[in-house]
Every structure is written in C-alpha cells, then in structure tokens.
Amino acid sequence: MPETAIVLRARGVRKTYGGVTALREADVDIRRGEVHCLAGENGSGKSTLIKIVSGVEQPDAGTITLDGHDVGRLTPTRAVELGIQVIHQDLSLFPNLSVAENIAMVARVASRRRLVSRRDAMALAKATTERLGVSLDLTERASNLPVAQRQLAAICRAFAHDAKVLFMDEPTTALTWREVDALLALVDTLRAEGLAVVFVSHKLEEVFRISDRVTVLRNGEVVHAGEVKDLDRPTLVRVMTGQDVTEDRDVTELPPDTRxxxxxxxxxxxxxxxxxxxxxxxxxxxxxxxxxxxxxxxxxxxxxxxxxxxxxxxxxxxxxxxxxxxxxxxxxxIAYVPGDRLTQGVFLGQSIRRNLIAGSIDRLISRTGRLRDKAVQRTVTTAVESLRIKTSDVAAPVRTLSGGNQQRVVLGKWLARSxxxxxxxxxxxxxxxxxxxxxxxxxxxxxxxxxxxxxxxxxxxxxxxxxxxxxxxxxxxxxxxxxxxxxxxxxxxxxxxx
The missing domain is CATH 3.40.50.300 (P-loop containing nucleotide triphosphate hydrolases)
Structure with missing residues (x-):
C-alpha cells in the first residue's frame, strides 16, 4: 500500500478503564477514497477506538497520524479542525436549529467565528446538498425531520467542512431498507469524492455491500485486517466471535391442529x-x-x-x-419488548436486578407489602443464567452492559412473568x-x-x-x-x- 494512500494511521493504541483493557496495541490504517468497515461484537473496542481518534478519550499509549503527521494530543475541537468527524447513533444535531444552521455548524466552529450569518449558513448548506445530490428542506427545524433525513443532514454537516475521515457509527439502525439503499448510495458518492469513510455496522450484508476493507476487533485486539472481497460471511462471523455461529433457518414445524x-x-x-x-x-x-x-x-x-x-x-x-x-x-x-430499549425498555441508571424484577413485582411482594428476598433472588438468578446475561454484579447499573446484554435484560423482565x-x-x-x-x-x-x-x-x-x-x-x-x-x-x- 502506498504511504500516500493512508490518510489516518493508528499505531499501538492502548486504553484501560479501571484495570480493564478496552484496547490492546491496536493498529489501524484508513485510506482516502475507501469505505473501511470497523467490525466486532459489542465490547470489542470499536467505540473506544473511535473516541480516541476523535479526541473524546486520551490513549494510554500509541500514536495517531493524519496525512503522515503525528496529531499529538487530540481534543474533539482539534479533531474536527483536522478533518476527523464522527456521526454518532444519536446524530448530535441541534433540534432547535434549522437544517442549514446544523450543516454549517461544524464549519463555524472550526473557523472560530463568533458571529452567525444565516445567509452564509444557507449558502454553504445549499452548496453542500447540491454537491452531494441530497434533497433537504434547509429551513426546516432538525427536530421535525424523520430519522433518515436527520442522517443525511449529519453527513452534509461533515462534508461542509471538507472532512478527511468520516466515522459513521451504526448509521442504518433506525432506517428502513429503502432508506438504507439511499444512504449507501450517498456513501458511494462520498467515496468517489475521495473521502475516507469508516463504517461501523452489525449488519453484515451492509458490510459486504459497501466496504472495501475491514478491520475486526475482538476483546480489544485487532484480529484481522484486509480486503472484504477475501472474506465470506461465515468466515467474518467466525473472526468476529471466535466461534462458528449458525445463521441458517431453524424452525420446528407445528402440528396443524395447534391452537x-x-x-x-x-x-x-x-x-x-x-x-x-x-x-x-x-x-x-x-x-x-x-x-x-x-x-x-x-x-x-x-x-x-x-x-x-x-x-x-x-x-x-x-x-x-x-x-x-x-x-x-x-x-x-401479553408482554411487549419495545423497539427503543434505551427509553422504553430499561431503566439505565437502575441496577440489573431491579430491571429484571420490574415486570413482575406484583408476584414478588408478600402480604405485608415487602419484596420476598428469596423469590427476587430466584427470579434474577434464573434470568441471568437462562438468558446468559454477561455480568459479574447484578447490582451494577444496566448502562454498564453491552447493547446485546441490555436487550437480554428487557427480555428477562417480561419472561419472568411467563x-x-x-x-x-x-x-x-x-x-x-x-x-x-x-x-x-x-x-x-x-x-x-x-x-x-x-x-x-x-x-x-x-x-x-x-x-x-x-x-x-x-x-x-x-x-x-x-x-x-x-x-x-x-x-x-x-x-x-x-
């Protein structure tokens, strides 16, 4: 690989939290004009790496270079100035501002302007959307946009400041398949413009459809890096998980007279x-x-x-x-597991234990109105073991769990009612x-x-x-x-x- 093709390079990046190693000597190379997938299970280190590269977290060791130059100690503002941007799952738009003002915001911050010109914001937003072929109502408040259009606005915002590397963290989670098609077409446009796009997704069909190369992390280590075309789906799953995972149809046929x-x-x-x-x-x-x-x-x-x-x-x-x-x-x-587990499914600040019994408290209370400790313990233990919830302490807040384990807690809460x-x-x-x-x-x-x-x-x-x-x-x-x-x-x- 020619050195000039590498726009962002991380070498030997290490990060620990309270004695737990989140990243261990991670090496990643990102080329300009490519879509690079960052793959791995929840807790593999993907988010930690993104936070370090975007200046949100400081590494314990390692170096980051952009266009061959060591960036030194990064801050979020410094990362944006250098052309490193992240579109998070929550998109981080200002809901009370117009689409045009949101698109122009990063460029304003990077140029350190103190005065706001709505006319300039509109001109920049219009030029950006036209260049990308995106149709948005630039006068509309961001809060009034559907999710798919907010995603497009966030991409335009990054492009308006001539980003060199754009990280997209689970960009298709809340989109329908038609909206996904439109988004991936836009990613193709970004690649053709020479932008380096780092795509994070758990949907492997998207990884194979859009990515040129893939870096796989497992337990904080880079376990694979290479061309996507050299992998098939079972191999990528095995590299990500460390084991063979069957994704085939598995359905037990029922007798026709089942009620x-x-x-x-x-x-x-x-x-x-x-x-x-x-x-x-x-x-x-x-x-x-x-x-x-x-x-x-x-x-x-x-x-x-x-x-x-x-x-x-x-x-x-x-x-x-x-x-x-x-x-x-x-x-x-009837029990219901909602689509938005973070706002409807769990109490993030409450313990795993309390969340698991939240749906069946009426069955766990004694005649005197007190929780029956043995029944509570039995309910919690059964849920953790049967659903394989990965935790060392059920007193820990649910927010400390990975997304998959949070979803298992939601399931456990309702399954406790049988x-x-x-x-x-x-x-x-x-x-x-x-x-x-x-x-x-x-x-x-x-x-x-x-x-x-x-x-x-x-x-x-x-x-x-x-x-x-x-x-x-x-x-x-x-x-x-x-x-x-x-x-x-x-x-x-x-x-x-x-």
Missing part, C-alpha cells in the same frame, strides 16, 4: 390500521413486517394496550380480552451478530415451550431465520402472508415491495 394463543379479528385504529386479522399459535413465531409508516408498530402497540384499537377484538387462548391499557394486556398474559404471548419490536437492533443469534435462540426455545411469539422487524434475514410465517403490512392492512413452504429472503422482500 392459537393470540388472535386479532378486524382490529383497527383510525388513520393507522384497519381490519387486521391474524393468529399466533402456541409454539409459533410469526413475523410482522412492513416499510416505515406501514402500521406494523402501531398494531403491536394496540395489542399491548399502549395505543388501544378503536375497533375489532383481541383473543388470548380463544377468549376475548379487553385491552384498553398496558395493565389490561399484562393481565391477559406470558402466553411475547410481542417483540425490532428485538436485535443495535446488537452484534453473536448476541443477535443468542436472542433469536431464546425466542425459539420459548416458542418450543409453548409460548406464542410475534416479531415486528424489517430485518428480512432475521425473520426468515426464526419465523414460521411472515405477515406483510402495507398502509395499515395485512396484504400478504409468506408461509413456511415458500419462506425465503426473496419472498419476503417481494412482499415488502409489493
């Missing part, structure tokens, strides 16, 4: 969905998929009583149940390949024990891997059903595109 544990009849909610009728049998995993705005999440929230249906009925074990609130759903034996029906919205978003397969295996095991499972997701390979059937929602109606006999990624994709 439904959940059924909806003519379920509807004004302006959101209508005439939704389907069933989930005991031991069955059913997928519910559709594009953003199709009504899939609204249907799930109606079943759980978060946004009750206006019409139709819900049946559990063949009996109609009145679901006008979350408490009604819980009493009926519900008849488990509804999950995007259950593996933001978790690594090893944790993802572990979570899907939990769903298979619970289904085989007789639970009915409804999975809402637009991760088509995931649905094919775990579901007996997949229902497709379009404009608030179930328009297709892919049965087991014709289940494939292509069949589900065709159902989505209509």
């Amino acid at each position: 439904p544990v959940l059924a909806t009849r003519g379920l509807g909610r004004r302006h959101e969905f209508a005439d939704v009728s389907f069933s989930v049998r005991a031991g069955e995993v059913v997928g519910l998929t559709g594009l953003l705005g199709s009504g899939r999440t609204e249907i799930a929230e109606a079943i759980f009583g978060m946004r009750p249906a206006d019409t139709g009925e819900i049946l559990v074990d063949g009996e109609p149940v009145r679901v006008r609130s979350v408490h009604d759903a819980i009493r009926a034996g 519900p008849r029906v488990l509804v999950l919205n995007s259950p593996t978003v933001g978790v690594d390949i090893g944790s993802k397969e572990g979570i899907l295996q939990v769903l298979r095991d619970r289904a085989r024990a007789g639970m009915g499972v409804l999975v809402i997701s637009d991760d088509v390979p995931e649905l094919v891997s775990v579901c007996h059937r997949v229902l497709v929602v379009r404009r608030g109606r179930v328009v297709d059903e892919i049965a087991s006999a014709r289940m494939s990624v292509q069949a589900v994709t065709d159902g989505l595109t209509g």
Whole structure:
C-alpha cells in the first residue's frame, strides 16, 4: 500500500478503564477514497477506538497520524479542525436549529467565528446538498425531520467542512431498507469524492455491500485486517466471535391442529390500521413486517394496550380480552419488548436486578407489602443464567452492559412473568451478530415451550431465520402472508415491495 494512500494511521493504541483493557496495541490504517468497515461484537473496542481518534478519550499509549503527521494530543475541537468527524447513533444535531444552521455548524466552529450569518449558513448548506445530490428542506427545524433525513443532514454537516475521515457509527439502525439503499448510495458518492469513510455496522450484508476493507476487533485486539472481497460471511462471523455461529433457518414445524394463543379479528385504529386479522399459535413465531409508516408498530402497540384499537377484538387462548391499557394486556398474559430499549425498555441508571424484577413485582411482594428476598433472588438468578446475561454484579447499573446484554435484560423482565404471548419490536437492533443469534435462540426455545411469539422487524434475514410465517403490512392492512413452504429472503422482500 502506498504511504500516500493512508490518510489516518493508528499505531499501538492502548486504553484501560479501571484495570480493564478496552484496547490492546491496536493498529489501524484508513485510506482516502475507501469505505473501511470497523467490525466486532459489542465490547470489542470499536467505540473506544473511535473516541480516541476523535479526541473524546486520551490513549494510554500509541500514536495517531493524519496525512503522515503525528496529531499529538487530540481534543474533539482539534479533531474536527483536522478533518476527523464522527456521526454518532444519536446524530448530535441541534433540534432547535434549522437544517442549514446544523450543516454549517461544524464549519463555524472550526473557523472560530463568533458571529452567525444565516445567509452564509444557507449558502454553504445549499452548496453542500447540491454537491452531494441530497434533497433537504434547509429551513426546516432538525427536530421535525424523520430519522433518515436527520442522517443525511449529519453527513452534509461533515462534508461542509471538507472532512478527511468520516466515522459513521451504526448509521442504518433506525432506517428502513429503502432508506438504507439511499444512504449507501450517498456513501458511494462520498467515496468517489475521495473521502475516507469508516463504517461501523452489525449488519453484515451492509458490510459486504459497501466496504472495501475491514478491520475486526475482538476483546480489544485487532484480529484481522484486509480486503472484504477475501472474506465470506461465515468466515467474518467466525473472526468476529471466535466461534462458528449458525445463521441458517431453524424452525420446528407445528402440528396443524395447534391452537392459537393470540388472535386479532378486524382490529383497527383510525388513520393507522384497519381490519387486521391474524393468529399466533402456541409454539409459533410469526413475523410482522412492513416499510416505515406501514402500521406494523402501531398494531403491536394496540395489542399491548399502549395505543388501544378503536375497533375489532383481541383473543388470548380463544377468549376475548379487553385491552384498553398496558395493565389490561399484562393481565391477559401479553408482554411487549419495545423497539427503543434505551427509553422504553430499561431503566439505565437502575441496577440489573431491579430491571429484571420490574415486570413482575406484583408476584414478588408478600402480604405485608415487602419484596420476598428469596423469590427476587430466584427470579434474577434464573434470568441471568437462562438468558446468559454477561455480568459479574447484578447490582451494577444496566448502562454498564453491552447493547446485546441490555436487550437480554428487557427480555428477562417480561419472561419472568411467563406470558402466553411475547410481542417483540425490532428485538436485535443495535446488537452484534453473536448476541443477535443468542436472542433469536431464546425466542425459539420459548416458542418450543409453548409460548406464542410475534416479531415486528424489517430485518428480512432475521425473520426468515426464526419465523414460521411472515405477515406483510402495507398502509395499515395485512396484504400478504409468506408461509413456511415458500419462506425465503426473496419472498419476503417481494412482499415488502409489493
């Protein structure tokens, strides 16, 4: 590799936190005009490396060079001035400012301007969006944009300051597959412009689709670096996890006379969905998929009583149940794992122990109103062991866990109630390949024990891997059903595109 092709180089980077090694002598080379994937499971060291390169954290040892020059001690402002930028998962936009003002912000900070010119901001934003071929309402407040457009605004912001290296941390997590297509097309444009893009994603199909090279970290060490074309999916999974992980379809067929544990009849909610009728049998995993705005999440929230249906009925074990609130759903034996675990699924500042019993406190309280310590301990121990939650101390806050383990805590909270029906919205978003397969295996095991499972997701390979059937929602109606006999990624994709 010619030395002139390397825009960013890290050598011997080491970082420890309280005696725990997060990075161990990490070496990474990033070339200009390439898309470089940074891969690894949660806790592998990817985020730590990004924080160090962007000046958020200081390394204990090692050097970082940009265009062959040692950058010395980096700060976030200094990193931006040098052309190193990061688009975090939360995008870090100013919600009260316009799109144009957000796009121009980094350029203003880097130039150390104290006076704000809205006209100049508009001119810079317009020139940037036109250069990238992006269509955005530059006068709109950032808070009013959908997630996909906020992602585009964040990319334009980086490009407006002539970034040399752009880190994109899980950029497609909250996007539908059509929005992912548009984003990856924009990444192609950035690459053609000579920008070095470092792409972090747990979705391996995106890694193979967009990346030129990949660096894999495991337990803080670089265990592989090379061309993506030299790897296949099983090999990359093995390098990332240190073991063979099966991603094939694994579904146990059910007897045809198996009774439904959940059924909806003519379920509807004004302006959101209508005439939704389907069933989930005991031991069955059913997928519910559709594009953003199709009504899939609204249907799930109606079943759980978060946004009750206006019409139709819900049946559990063949009996109609009145679901006008979350408490009604819980009493009926329905549990719900939300799509946004950080704001809806867990109490980040509370302990793992408290989170695991939060869904079943009514079953753990004695007649005197006190928690029964032995019952609590039994519930927590069972959840940690059966779900393989990686923790050395259940008194630690949930925020100390990886994304995959946080999701297992959410699962454990509801599984402690032994519900008849488990509804999950995007259950593996933001978790690594090893944790993802572990979570899907939990769903298979619970289904085989007789639970009915409804999975809402637009991760088509995931649905094919775990579901007996997949229902497709379009404009608030179930328009297709892919049965087991014709289940494939292509069949589900065709159902989505209509």
